[in-house]
Amino acid sequence: MSTLTKRDWASHAAYISPEYKSTVLRGVSRNLVDIDPELSELTGPAYGAEVLGPLDHDLTKNGQVNGEPQGERIVVSGRVLDENGNPVANTLVEVWQANAAGRYVHKADQHDAPLDPNFLGSGRCLTDANGCYRFYTIKPGAYPWGNHPNAWRPNHIHFSLFGASIASRLVTQMYFPGDPLLALDPIYLSVPQGARERMIADFSIDVTEEGFALGYIFDIVLRGVNATPMED
Amino acid sequence: MSLKQTPSQTVGPYFAYGLTAQQYHYPQTQVATGAMANDETLGERIRILGQVFDGQGQRINDAMIELWQANAAGRFNHPVDARESRPLDPAFKGFGRVGTGTTPDNSFRFDTIKPGVAQDGQAPFISVILFMRGLPNHAYTRLYFSDEASLNAEDPVLNKVEAARRDTLIATRHETSTGVEYRFDIHMQGPHETVFFNF
Ligand SMILES: [Fe+2]
Numbered sequence: 001m002s003t004l005t006k007r008d009w010a011s012h013a014a015y016i017s018p019e020y021k022s023t024v025l026r027g028v029s030r031n032l033v034d035i036d037p038e039l040s041e042l043t044g045p046a047y048g049a050e051v052l053g054p055l056d057h058d059l060t061k062n063g064q065v066n067g068e069p070q071g072e073r074i075v076v077s078g079r080v081l082d083e084n085g086n087p088v089a090n091t092l093v094e095v096w097q098a099n100a101a102g103r104y105v106h107k108a109d110q111h112d113a114p115l116d117p118n119f120l121g122s123g124r125c126l127t128d129a130n131g132c133y134r135f136y137t138i139k140p141g142a143y144p145w146g147n148h149p150n151a152w153r154p155n156h157i158h159f160s161l162f163g164a165s166i167a168s169r170l171v172t173q174m175y176f177p178g179d180p181l182l183a184l185d186p187i188y189l190s191v192p193q194g195a196r197e198r199m200i201a202d203f204s205i206d207v208t209e210e211g212f213a214l215g216y217i218f219d220i221v222l223r224g225v226n227a228t229p230m231e232d
Numbered sequence: 233m234s235l236k237q238t239p240s241q242t243v244g245p246y247f248a249y250g251l252t253a254q255q256y257h258y259p260q261t262q263v264a265t266g267a268m269a270n271d272e273t274l275g276e277r278i279r280i281l282g283q284v285f286d287g288q289g290q291r292i293n294d295a296m297i298e299l300w301q302a303n304a305a306g307r308f309n310h311p312v313d314a315r316e317s318r319p320l321d322p323a324f325k326g327f328g329r330v331g332t333g334t335t336p337d338n339s340f341r342f343d344t345i346k347p348g349v350a351q352d353g354q355a356p357f358i359s360v361i362l363f364m365r366g367l368p369n370h371a372y373t374r375l376y377f378s379d380e381a382s383l384n385a386e387d388p389v390l391n392k393v394e395a396a397r398r399d400t401l402i403a404t405r406h407e408t409s410t411g412v413e414y415r416f417d418i419h420m421q422g423p424h425e426t427v428f429f430n431f
Contacts, residue, residue, distance in 0.1 A: 007430065012235045012369035020242075022366030025287035029421045032430035036390050039350055040359050041431050043310035045302055045327035051263045062260075070391045083235050096250025104257065106246035108294075108333075122250040122260050158244060160251060165312070166300050167431065168357055171370060173241040184252070186275065190368055191239040198238050229314040 002227040004037045004167050005083050011198075013190035020186040021147050023130050037167060044166040047092040049126060056104040057123045059095075059137035063120030070116050071100025073139035073213040076201065079131045080161065083224035087131025088125070088168075094160040096122040099116060134215060142181055154181035156190065159218075164225040174218045175200045187230030238368065243293050243363040252296065252331040266330040268299070268344035272323035275304025275345030279413045280375065280403065283339050284332055284364070287421030291338040297363035297418075299328040299342055299375075306348030308355075316346070346377065346412075351373045355383035355390065362418060371428045375416050393427050400426045 013020075015027035018180040055062035060073055076095075080088040098104050098121060105121050119138060125131045142152050155174040163169065175182060177200055182188050188196055198221070214226025233290075243251075253260035269277060280299070284292040285386050302308050307318035310382045332341040347356045358375040376384055384390055390398055403414035 004431070007369070008237045015368060015371075017368060020366070020368070023368060025290075026292070026366035027368070028366060028371055028421050028425075028428050029287070030425050030428075032428050033393055034331075035392060035431045038354075038431045039308055039313055040300070040302070040357070042312050043308040045264065045325060046310065047263050053261070081235055085234050092248060094263075096247065098246075104246040107256075109246055110322050120249065120260060122253065124263075128417050154431075158241075158247065158250060159380075160243075165310070168360060168371075169298075169370060170238060170240060171243050171363055172238055173244075182364060187241060187368075191241075195236065195239050198236065199241070213264060220238045223237060225235050227312040229312050232313045232317045 002037070003043055003224070004042065004226070005224040009224065010192060011195040017186065017190035020190050023190070039230060041167050042225065044162060044164065044169070046090075047162070047223065048090055051092065052124065052126060057135045059119070059123045059135065061123060062123055064115050067118050069099070069138050073135065073136065075136050075207055075209055075213045075215045076121045076157065076218055077134035077207055077215070078162070078220060080127045080220045080222060081131055082163070082168070084221050084226070087127070087129070088163050088222055089127055089129045089131055090207040091113035091126065091127050091162055092124060093133045094124045094136070095157055097137065097140040097157040098143055100138050100141050102143035113141070113143070122172065129200050139176070147186060152181050152184070154179040154185050159220070161220060161222060163222040165227065168222040168225050170220070170222055172220070173199060174187065176216070177203055240368060242365055242368055243296060243403050245365045247363070248294055248331055248333060255331060255334055256419070262329065264298075264316040264327050264329040264340040266328050266340070268326070268342055268428070272322055273345055274321050274324070277411055278346050279411055280342040280344065280416055281339055282382045282411055282416040282418060283337065283358060284362070285368065285420065289422065292364055293338045295332045295362060297330055298339050298361040299344065299358050300361070301326045301358040302346050302347040302350040304348050306350045308350065349383070353386060353388060355380050355387040372431070373418070373426050373428050374401055376402045377414065378402050380391070397427050400406060400424060
């Protein structure tokens with residue numbers, strides 16, 4: 001029998017969270033229509049090693065033109081689990097972020113901070129059989145945004161994951177411990193207290209690589225999909 | 233159930249070089265594009281075209297749309313769909329991803345095939361996942377086909393939707409000189425607000 005846990009709305013922001021201004025005209029305003037999951041919801045795309053380039057997991061190297069990127073090297077690792085605690089193996093993790101100065105490579109980012117010719121800021125990796133992933137990058141800088149006067153996004157890395165089916169799809173942001181901007185950030189704060197803290201990585205001296213990079217652990221929990229193959 | 237879901241966050245305004253890099257002409261690669269079918273793929277070639285509108289009817293230029301669908305035989309390319317009677321198509325994965333920031337009118341375009349009926353009693357449809365700045369949680373909807381009126385009338389999911397809102401899920405078919413095109417606009421709010429699902 002196939003089971004699928006619901007989206008746990010107590011763990012997610014309201015679609016319209018007025019402090020985060022652009023939700024007001026973009027958030028879903030009417031009630032979602034509940035449907036029973038069918039094959040279309042219990043399946044989804046799977047990407048494996050065939051989409052990984054040799055440097056995709058190392059953002060400190062995959063944008064190099066003529067030297068090392070500026071900033072503080074970090075290593076981010078963690079486990080992707082489902083709600084039952086089972087590892088989500090061989091699932092794609094896509095990440096993107098600003099550079100150390102808080103500037104995105106994106107053409108629409110007009111923040112007056114320098115681009116880094118040796119840093120692109122995106123990459124991807126796969127979880128292993130135990131659901132573990134790891135990538136290397138530069139600690140992203142904070143950046144201003146137009147939500148309200150003197151608004152700054154806390155340091156963060158964007159994550160995109162698939163998991164077992166389209167139901168477990170997740171796009172989120174990883175934050176850093178002790179960041180004073182978290183208490184002021186409407187995007188972070190739009191998630192209920194008690195849940196939002198799950199988006200903050202832990203510093204780990206065990207993950208830290210001596211003489212090379214500070215280590216952070218960011219575990220991710222996806223919706224539980226427990227599907228039995230459907231045969232004829 | 234012992235662990236709690238990691239909260240969702242918006243994809244933000246700057247996803248393009250991370251998730252849709254080739255479409256936006258960044259040097260990185262992307263795992264999926266709007267070109268979902270190739271010359272070998274079985275099935276009727278279709279083009280899906282649409283725009284995303286906010287609560288004031290303004291076009292949204294930084295949305296990302298993903299599609300997931302069965303192949304022409306109604307089979308999903310995934311181990312949970314193990315129905316041998318419906319053959320897999322090695323030339324069709326069934327997943328596409330497009331941003332709305334590279335066309336002058338902020339339209340998205342997918343080149344794919346019309347899916348077969350996946351399960352008895354259903355109409356053919358494509359699952360749609362929507363992301364954008366200002367959308368804290370991705371939104372799920374479905375694209376049904378205007379030329380399947382009799383199957384649509386029986387579809388159990390369409391029948392869960394109040395009749396006045398069903399049209400928001402139905403893409404309209406146009407035969408053009410460059411092939412079959414389905415128009416599917418997404419309205420986040422307003423009188424034509426698209427139906428979004430929870431499952
Ligand atoms: Fe960001």
